[in-house]
Amino acid sequence: MLKALVFDVDGTLADTESVHRAAFNQAFAECGLDWHWDEALYTELLNISGGMERMQHYWQMHNPQMRERGSLALQDTLHRLHARKTAAYMEAVNGGAVQLRPGVLTLMDQALAQGLQLAIATTTSPANIAALLDRDLGADWRMRFTAIGDASTAPLKKPHPQVYLHMLDAMQLKPAQCLAFEDSFNGLQASRAAGLATVITPTHYTAGHDFTGALRVLPDLGHADLELLRTWHADSLNGISP
Numbered sequence: 001m002l003k004a005l006v007f008d009v010d011g012t013l014a015d016t017e018s019v020h021r022a023a024f025n026q027a028f029a030e031c032g033l034d035w036h037w038d039e040a041l042y043t044e045l046l047n048i049s050g051g052m053e054r055m056q057h058y059w060q061m062h063n064p065q066m067r068e069r070g071s072l073a074l075q076d077t078l079h080r081l082h083a084r085k086t087a088a089y090m091e092a093v094n095g096g097a098v099q100l101r102p103g104v105l106t107l108m109d110q111a112l113a114q115g116l117q118l119a120i121a122t123t124t125s126p127a128n129i130a131a132l133l134d135r136d137l138g139a140d141w142r143m144r145f146t147a148i149g150d151a152s153t154a155p156l157k158k159p160h161p162q163v164y165l166h167m168l169d170a171m172q173l174k175p176a177q178c179l180a181f182e183d184s185f186n187g188l189q190a191s192r193a194a195g196l197a198t199v200i201t202p203t204h205y206t207a208g209h210d211f212t213g214a215l216r217v218l219p220d221l222g223h224a225d226l227e228l229l230r231t232w233h234a235d236s237l238n239g240i241s242p
C-alpha cells in the first residue's frame with residue numbers, strides 16, 4: 001500500500017543544474033580563479049554528488065600532486081567558494097531562474113489530498129531547497145513534508161542511501177510503502193539501495209545515464225497521475241515488470 005512519495009530536488013522537482021553551473025562559475029570568477037565549468041564538463045562533474053565534493057574532485061584533477069587533500073587550508077577555501085556559490089544560486093532562484101517541473105505540484109497536491117506523506121531526499125544545501133520552494137510553494141512549504149533530508153542532515157552523498165534511509169526512519173515507513181522520484185544515476189542508486197521503487201524523470205544533463213532498475217523513466221511527472229503511480233507501485237511489489 002503506497003503511503004509516501006519521496007522527492008529528489010535538483011533535476012527532479014526543478015531543472016536546476018544550469019543555474020547551479022552558472023553559480024559555480026560566478027563564485028570562481030569572484031574568487032579570482034580561472035576555472036570555468038562549461039556544459040560538457042559540468043555534465044561529467046555531475047557524476048559527483050554534492051557541490052563541495054564536486055569542487056574538491058575538480059581541484060584534485062587540476063592539482064594531482066596535491067598531497068593535503070583534506071588540508072584545513074583547502075577545506076577553508078572550498079567552504080568559502082561554496083558559500084559564494086550558494087549565495088549566487090539563491091539570488092538567481094529568488095529572481096525566478098527556475099520553476100517546478102511539469103506535474104510536480106499536481107502530484108504533490110493529489111498525494112496530500114489522499115493522505116500520503118511527502119518527503120525530500122536531496123544532496124543539495126537546505127538554503128537552496130528553501131529558495132526554490134519558498135518561491136514555488138509559498139512560505140509555509142515545509143508544512144507539506146513529513147521530513148526533509150539534505151546535505152546538512154545526510155553528509156554521505158548519493159549514491160550512498162543515507163538520505164533515503166533517514167527519510168524512511170523519519171516517516172516510520174518501510175521501503176515497500178514508498179515511491180521515490182529521481183533524475184540521475186546516483187540518485188537511482190541511492191533510492192534503490194534503500195529499497196525504494198523509483199520513477200525517473202531525466203533532464204538533459206542526465207538523459208544518457210543508466211536507469212536500469214527504475215520502475216519507469218518518464219519525460220516529466222505530467223505523464224503520470226497518482227492512480228497510475230499506485231498501479232505501477234503495486235505491480236512492482238507483485239513482481240510485475242513494465
Ligand code: XBP
Binds near residue numbers: 008010048121
Ligand atoms: C544534486 C547535487 C547538488 C547540486 C548542487 O542534488 O548533487 O550537489 O548539484 O547543490 P540532488 P550544492 O540530490 O537534489 O539531485 O552545491 O548545494 O551541493
Ligand code: MG
Binds near residue numbers: 182
Ligand atoms: Mg537530482
